[in-house]
Amino acid sequence: xxxxxxxxxxVEHDGDRILSHLxxxxxxxxxxxDGNDQKVCAVLVGRRVARLAAEVAAATGWDVTxxxxxxxxxxxxxxxxxxxxxxxxxxxxxxxFMAHSAAAQxxxxxxxxxxxxxxxxxxxxxxxxxxxVVLKRPVFGGKLVATVVPEVRPVVVxxxxxxxxxxxxxxxxxxxxxxxxxxxPPVAARVIxxxxxxxTGAAITEARTIVAAGNGIGSREQLDMVSALARCFPxxxxxxxxxxxxxxxxxxxxxxxxxxxxxxxxxYIACGISGAFxxxxxxxxxxxxAAINRDPQAAIFQVADVGIVADLxxxxxxxxxxxxxxxxxxxxxxxxxxxxxxxxxxxDE
Amino acid sequence: MKILVCIKQVPEPEAxxxxxxxxxxxxxxxxxxxxxxxxxxxxxxxxxxxxxxxVPVTIHAVTVGPDGADVVLRRAMGMGAxxxxxxxxxxxxxxxxxxxxxxxxxxxxxAAYDLILCGVVSxxxxxxxxxxxLAEHLGLPAACSVMxxxxxxxxxxxxxxxxxxxxxxxxxxxxxxxxxxxxxGVYQPRYPSLSRLLKAAGAVVETFPVQSEAAPRQRISHxxxxxxxxxxxxxxxxxxQKARALQHLLAGQGVL
Numbered sequence: 001x002x003x004x005x006x007x008x009x010x011v012e013h014d015g016d017r018i019l020s021h022l023x024x025x026x027x028x029x030x031x032x033x034d035g036n037d038q039k040v041c042a043v044l045v046g047r048r049v050a051r052l053a054a055e056v057a058a059a060t061g062w063d064v065t066x067x068x069x070x071x072x073x074x075x076x077x078x079x080x081x082x083x084x085x086x087x088x089x090x091x092x093x094x095x096x097f098m099a100h101s102a103a104a105q106x107x108x109x110x111x112x113x114x115x116x117x118x119x120x121x122x123x124x125x126x127x128x129x130x131x132x133v134v135l136k137r138p139v140f141g142g143k144l145v146a147t148v149v150p151e152v153r154p155v156v157v158x159x160x161x162x163x164x165x166x167x168x169x170x171x172x173x174x175x176x177x178x179x180x181x182x183x184x185p186p187v188a189a190r191v192i193x194x195x196x197x198x199x200t201g202a203a204i205t206e207a208r209t210i211v212a213a214g215n216g217i218g219s220r221e222q223l224d225m226v227s228a229l230a231r232c233f234p235x236x237x238x239x240x241x242x243x244x245x246x247x248x249x250x251x252x253x254x255x256x257x258x259x260x261x262x263x264x265x266x267x268y269i270a271c272g273i274s275g276a277f278x279x280x281x282x283x284x285x286x287x288x289x290a291a292i293n294r295d296p297q298a299a300i301f302q303v304a305d306v307g308i309v310a311d312l313x314x315x316x317x318x319x320x321x322x323x324x325x326x327x328x329x330x331x332x333x334x335x336x337x338x339x340x341x342x343x344x345x346x347x348d349e
Numbered sequence: 350m351k352i353l354v355c356i357k358q359v360p361e362p363e364a365x366x367x368x369x370x371x372x373x374x375x376x377x378x379x380x381x382x383x384x385x386x387x388x389x390x391x392x393x394x395x396x397x398x399x400x401x402x403x404v405p406v407t408i409h410a411v412t413v414g415p416d417g418a419d420v421v422l423r424r425a426m427g428m429g430a431x432x433x434x435x436x437x438x439x440x441x442x443x444x445x446x447x448x449x450x451x452x453x454x455x456x457x458x459x460a461a462y463d464l465i466l467c468g469v470v471s472x473x474x475x476x477x478x479x480x481x482x483l484a485e486h487l488g489l490p491a492a493c494s495v496m497x498x499x500x501x502x503x504x505x506x507x508x509x510x511x512x513x514x515x516x517x518x519x520x521x522x523x524x525x526x527x528x529x530x531x532x533x534g535v536y537q538p539r540y541p542s543l544s545r546l547l548k549a550a551g552a553v554v555e556t557f558p559v560q561s562e563a564a565p566r567q568r569i570s571h572x573x574x575x576x577x578x579x580x581x582x583x584x585x586x587x588x589x590q591k592a593r594a595l596q597h598l599l600a601g602q603g604v605l
Contacts, residue, residue, distance in 0.1 A: 102512065110484070148569060188490055189490040191521050209604055291581060306598055
């Protein structure tokens with residue numbers, strides 16, 4: 001049996017709100033802890049964290065430790081690495097869980113190194129099977145799933161939303177809250193400030209149908225075809241995945257995903273989008289997802305309701321024609337012109 | 350000023366990838382491999398920093414990989430790296446990032462690099478931890494998902510902007526030496542120039558056996574297809590049949 005005991009969840013916050021997806025962390029931590037007969041607790045690091053610590057204790061039932069220092073004003077990973085490594089040095093748990101976030105990307109591997117442990121990032125399923133913890137994570141753009149066996153302890157794990165499986169029932173009683181003051185050694189890296197994203201095109205947050213272009217469109221010219229497809233739908237907009245926006249084919253304000261915009265259309269048509277989890281995170285709440293991709297292994301087909309394996313350059317003109325015919329027929333049948341409320345907002349116009 | 354860019358070779362993104370019969374490794378259709386996209390962005394960042402610098406800058410590219418991995422190093426030289434080193438290891442699709450990071454650290458200690466750049470994540474294993482582990486080995490401050498880098502006028506540090514959730518950019522100042530992992534976006538990799546590629550083809554890429562005593566700290570016990578519980582319903586037939594079937598489905602969803 002490992003000399004390290006327990007599961008500790010490091011909860012991320014912005015000083016005002018909890019940022020981590022607590023349901024995911026709670027479900028994963030409970031599954032791993034129960035399977036190993038261990039206890040779960042949580043830590044929050046910041047300038048003033050008593051209120052947030054109490055919030056976590058109430059939501060999860062865990063005992064929560066708030067670690068405070070007046071120097072922790074702006075989130076600076078170098079400070080958090082130092083404070084957490086110091087805190088855990090003499091009470092190292094077997095498992096440290098964090099939400100998979102930009103902060104965790106910097107913090108998790110460094111903290112694991114300072115504690116002499118290992119780090120497994122982007123875990124999509126964490127559970128205990130026969131007393132052994134099983135961590136599954138997407139690899140090769142989500143085409144395959146690898147089961148990772150950590151061989152050292154502690155293990156710092158970053159969890160994708162939903163990684164704990166079904167939600168656990170709410171706690172019978174809140175956990176205890178303890179707030180301590182920790183030393184914060186000076187660090188050389190300074191945080192200067194934050195800049196908000198470019199204003200998001202209202203079109204993609206309000207559209208009922210989004211036609212999104214991915215790397216698979218191949219060339220900027222193909223965007224015309226994507227726009228033409230969008231025009232087949234009322235209240236539609238064009239959006240893009242990261243590679244398309246990176247190339248400047250669409251502005252970054254049209255980027256859907258973890259670091260872009262989260263969208264909630266009734267219909268999302270993914271054209272040539274591979275379906276990396278960073279993109280999929282932005283379309284979880286879409287009503288119906290249709291995916292068109294020439295790669296039958298593309299991960300987008302794991303989240304789509306309907307899939308079409310085809311070359312976009314060949315398929316989109318056919319689809320546009322079929323949808324166009326249908327629209328004409330419907331209008332003729334109803335015997336009136338397109339009513340004024342139907343307005344197509346195309347992102348690239 | 351010396352910049353080290355760490356580069357990984359990955360399979361072509363659209364290559365057919367299957368779990369191997371042993372269930373513990375993978376089979377990739379074709380041998381084609383290319384430079385990890387984010388590492389190409391890191392190299393582009395280095396080349397632009399060099400062009401903008403007021404002091405001489407040298408760019409070294411390094412990779413840890415099996416025989417043949419020097420292909421990506423020659424491309425790196427074509428894009429603007431001044432020299433390249435290949436740390437040769439056995440062919441292993443799941444080489445532990447702990448082994449790779451220690452090998453890179455061993456190499457990086459040979460020269461006093463002011464700045465070490467990596468891609469934010471590899472397209473194949475998608476862990477994003479080799480860079481931060483390397484920074485810990487070398488005791489360097491690190492920032493991940495970096496979008497822009499600018500040297501201070503005195504060359505003693507860098508101002509960076511990094512990307513966090515919701516498209517927010519965080520501005521930081523880091524003294525050098527430091528390690529940055531570069532996100533795609535601003536630094537769209539250039540095409541290698543023909544003259545540089547020709548020169549790179551004949552250039553000597555230094556090779557060293559991987560020196561890493563590191564324990565792997567993790568292993569892959571199984572690789573498989575994603576669980577089939579949620580898979581799209583695939584539409585079959587000719588292009589027109591697929592289009593009509595989709596139109597029918599969308600009409601049923603009330604979105605037309």
